[in-house]
Amino acid sequence: MQTLISTTGTTDTAAASTPSDTLARNRDWIRRAPAQDGVERIEAFFQHNGYALHRHDTYAIGRTLAGVQSFHYRRCVRNSLPGGTMVLHPDEMHDGQAGTDEGFRYRMIYVEPAVFQAALGGKPLPFIEGGLSDDPRLAAATEALLQGIDRAMDPLEQDDALFDLAHALDAASGARSIQPLRASADFRAAQIARDYLHAALDRPVTLDELATASGRDRWSLSRDFRTFFGTSPHRYLTMRRLDAARLSMLRGMALVDAAAVAGFADQSHMTRHFVAAYGVTPSRWLRMLAPQTR
Structure with a gap:
């Protein structure tokens, strides 16, 4: 049974919860599926402020399940409602907070651009204007990836779903990209x-x-x-080091040791990059994930 924990330290069971029950609890939590081959999947609930402004080098693609999910993105405030698809491009600053007092619940997948490149064969990374889309192709393509957060996906199932999602993104973007492909690009x-x-x-x-x-x-x-x-070589290297640090933390390693093993100068160096990439501190992230790290 999937166990959830709030930032106040109180545990609940997902099997006993409904979306409306969850929205009434006033507690923040994150459920995280096992990471697989450049893809991370989560489900989360936040009552007020979820994440400070941050940016990561993956696509963040998902949907709001309940409530209003508000976020700053490309100099505007966006409001995600159930039924649409969020598509946040790599390296774009964004945050996350509840648009109403009831809070919001959502599922998201984080996909390394290299995964989509393998399917698109070197095309420019597709870009969805505004970070929100009602395109039915995207909704259909994300369906399989946003299910079963409490289990690992079958590898072939995941590969098929990612191929479909890459091409749905390319089609929905209308070949728009932040950085057009130059003839000399290698x-x-x-x-x-x-x-x-x-x-x-x-x-x-x-x-x-x-x-x-x-x-x-x-x-x-x-x-x-x-x-x-979708990002610079230095940012890419920093994010892979953060991936290594998060894995060490999930295995129970102290933050100072996780920072050293991942190649950071010290714990404060890692923490600065962690907050910039994920919008929360390492300790808060671990508290919300605590049942899954024990």
Whole structure:
């Protein structure tokens, strides 16, 4: 049975809860499915302020299940209601808070741009204007990925769903992207640089190193990396280090040790990046996930 915990430390059981019951509890919680191959899935409830302004290097795609989910995005306030689809582009600043006193409940998937690139074959990353969409293709494509948060998906089921979602995004965007594809853009060089970063999580990396490894000049590579993976090489490396730190935390490692193992200078260095990426501190994140880390 899935156990939930509030930030006040009181536990409840999901099996005994209905969406309306949950909205009445005035407690914040997050349920997190096992991470799989560049995809993270969550369900959460927040009564007031959920997340401070932050940005991550993944797509955040999901739907509001109950209440009004308000967030700042691209210089405007958006209000997500049940029935629509949220699509937040990598590296775009956003926050999250309840639009009414009842709070809001939602499900979200976080997908690394590289996962969509594998399906789209080097196209520019699709962009959904405004972060909200009523496109039925997106609603249908997210359905499988937003179900069964309490279990891991079958690998083939997940791959099929991600392929459908990548192409639904591409179609719904009308080929719009934040960074249009330049004729000289080199997808292979960007892939080599990405692989190089994955092998160097525990040490400093320079842009010159990446340029040498990929056979591309440093500024062309920097532009290519942003085009295909939605963020800069440095931000990408920082986010992968945060992934490693979160995994260590979930295994019970102390924050100071998780920071060191992931390649951060110290715990405060990791915490600054954590808040900037997720909008909450590591300790608050762990409190909301506490039943799943024990």
